[in-house]
Amino acid sequence: MRKIIFGKNIKKKTNSTQKMFIGVKRMSKACDSALSNDLYGNVTVLRSIFADCEDAVFHDISVRETVKSSIIYIQGLTDTAQLDLCVLKPIIEAWKTDLNLSDIREHVAITDIKEITYFEDIVQMITSGNPVMLVQGVSNGFVFGLSKWEQRSLEESQAESVIRGTRESFTETLGTNMALLRRRLKNPSCKMKKMTIGRYSQTSVVLAYIEGIADPRLITEVQERLRTIDVDGVLESGVIEEWIEETNYSPFPQMQNTERPDAAAAALLEGRIVIITDTTPFVLILPTTFFSFFQSPEDYYQRFPIGTAIRWVRYLFVCVSLIAPSTYVAVLTYHQEMIPTTLLLRIAKSREEIPFPALFEAFLMEVTFEALREAGVRLPKQIGAAVSIVGALVIGQAAIQAGLVSAPMVMVVAITGISSFMIPQYSASIPLRLLRFPLMLLAGSFGLLGMMLGILAIISHMCILTSFGVPYMSTMAPMNVTEMKDVLIRAPWKQMRKRPAFSHALDRNRLKLPSENDKGEQE
Structure with a gap:
């Protein structure tokens, strides 16, 4: 009797699992399609995608008893106050005078607005906290940059505290971390490329480097390794670290992680690459050597x-x-x-x-x-x-x-x-x-x-x-005597004229010196 009941339970579970897989296939097929001019059809597709998502809000905007548009957002991830004041209010006022209004970009009071065509992009924007507006008779969706959620304020680093140095540390918010880096490197040569990793988490990852200093081959290699990551979710930068490092079975870390923006900026100036991951205050620095782990930011401030x-x-x-x-x-x-x-x-x-x-x-x-x-x-x-x-x-x-x-x-x-x-x-x-x-x-x-x-x-x-x-043992094996000035000792800044050789920087010169002094430094 137990075997029969057990077999029935398996059959029921199998049927429910098959239905779930069918639903996932339908949702993925819907995400691959493009928007149409029919507002009702577009909203129906999005409602099926966000079925059983209680935090997904569908707000229909009606003018003179006619539904003109619908705005979709995630509750708790969107700045609803700005949405009401800068988007909904001016659009409703404009529709009261012109029912044929289709281009709403001229009437909203925000600058971060763009158009998207595919459901896949719409779903990604909505889950990222950016509300999307669909308009009747328009085959494009309007995305407003109004994402806002609770975040931790800037605090002092707990794992890398110093006596003399900055008291700021990275937070769990990607935009804040990018701003902390940009504040220290006010130059357009500091590039930040964003990509999304994780099938379900859709985690935003930023690859930061300085153009003209970082080796293009290294940049390409890091991008290729990041693209090979195929995982359900990335919840911390340690997942990315383990995916892209060469040797997983070694106890020694092959990438640095830091929550100090000054350490990350210093690594960028050396020609290295920084990987910033959303929802974590720890960024990755690569490539690295064994001796890099024993260099504290405070060494260069004293x-x-x-x-x-x-x-x-x-x-x-x-x-x-x-x-x-x-x-x-x-x-x-x-x-x-x-x-x-x-x-x-x-x-x-x-x-x-x-x-x-x-x-x-x-x-x-x-x-x-x-x-x-x-x-x-x-x-x-x-x-x-x-x-x-x-x-x-x-x-x-x-x-x-x-x-x-x-x-x-x-x-x-x-x-x-x-x-x-x-x-x-x-x-x-x-x-x-x-x-x-x-x-x-x-x-x-x-x-x-x-x-x-x-x-x-x-x-x-x-x-x-x-x-x-x-x-991993660069500077010591293979031996490089000129690099010892920043390994065995901390030489004065005037003597550290070259960037580290292990970073393979395009521009090795760190200091601009007179030509007669530069001749003795050429390698």
């Missing part, structure tokens, strides 16, 4: 000795965050002769009652620290910081008193965690946090030899990676 010193400290502690736990495990397990005698006796005394080997102890503390860090990120801001800090102190002290871990191991894990926070780009710190665990396994199994083999494997993998044809 005086160059300070920027250089901070950059060196950053490189040092990045190495500490990767190899400190594995080095401690390898030395304590296999190479005790490397530790001074006094320090070795203190470590041995602290580990007298520890029942676990150094490798398990390190794994236990690292996993606990990562759990506390994720808990601090996911919890509300009011209690997140308190839970992460107090939790680390309480759990660390309790673990030492219980004899589960030693005090030196807690110190090593704490220094490692603090070091990982010094990386300006959060996306670059994640692979270092993940690679820390296989390095500890190699160090606990083979000592320093295993740890060095793991580091060589990581470096080899990074040398193989590319970002849109650019070697």
Whole structure:
């Protein structure tokens, strides 16, 4: 009996699914067709497309008991106050004196108005918040640029905070993000090309570059990769990043993401490309190298000795965050002769009652620290910081008193965690946090030899990676001594006369210098 009922349910579901597919095919066929002169027929097609869409509003405009036009918009995405004041009111007044009025562009009080012919374009405009007016006897629809929705105000960047620098950050609104870039690059050479990605989301994506600086081959390559994206929806720029990058299985990001408009503008001036995605404050910057993730915008706002010193400290502690736990495990397990005698006796005394080997102890503390860090990120801001800090102190002290871990191991894990926070780009710190665990396994199994083999494997993998044809370890592998002035150090602005070589910029000259000084800089 159960089998028969189950089979009937399947048949019912199959029939409903087939009806749904038939409806989708009819809707897609309707979207491909063009408007006609019959207002009633056009509205009927649109009503069938927006069936069961309670937020779709169809407003008929009647003059002397005759329906002259219909305006369609999405409630909540359209500025209805401006629609009433600047469109409906003047059009109704004009129709009262001239019933044969068909060209309404001369009577509306807005500048952003255009005509469209196909239902597909009409549907896209309506769902984007732009109301569409259909007029009896006219085979074109009139689109008014009156999209408006609730948006977040400009705030300071949370992930890339600086002491000296702009306090503005990108928002979830595409138009605002484009304006923030245009405000910093007031030149028509800064091009912004828009395209739509996602079958259902219809997400607007903008490709920004500076004409005359960016490599045309790179622009064409990025456009081709964006056109190959065939997905239901794009809800965040991370979806685009994973679609267009060369290697998906690498833990290292091959594109930068930032929510700072000054960082995006600086990348454009270097000849790189910026991808802005609607509904997300994070934009993508490409191509990129490994060393680009360790350059903070603040490095270029401070005086160059300070920027250089901070950059060196950053490189040092990045190495500490990767190899400190594995080095401690390898030395304590296999190479005790490397530790001074006094320090070795203190470590041995602290580990007298520890029942676990150094490798398990390190794994236990690292996993606990990562759990506390994720808990601090996911919890509300009011209690997140308190839970992460107090939790680390309480759990660390309790673990030492219980004899589960030693005090030196807690110190090593704490220094490692603090070091990982010094990386300006959060996306670059994640692979270092993940690679820390296989390095500890190699160090606990083979000592320093295993740890060095793991580091060589990581470096080899990074040398193989590319970002849109650019070697991931550019400037170091292959070696380019002239580019070191913006990698190992932060040279003064007067000495950084050339744009980075990895961007393949058409115009490498960043500064306009006298001819006698330029001769020594030609490559």
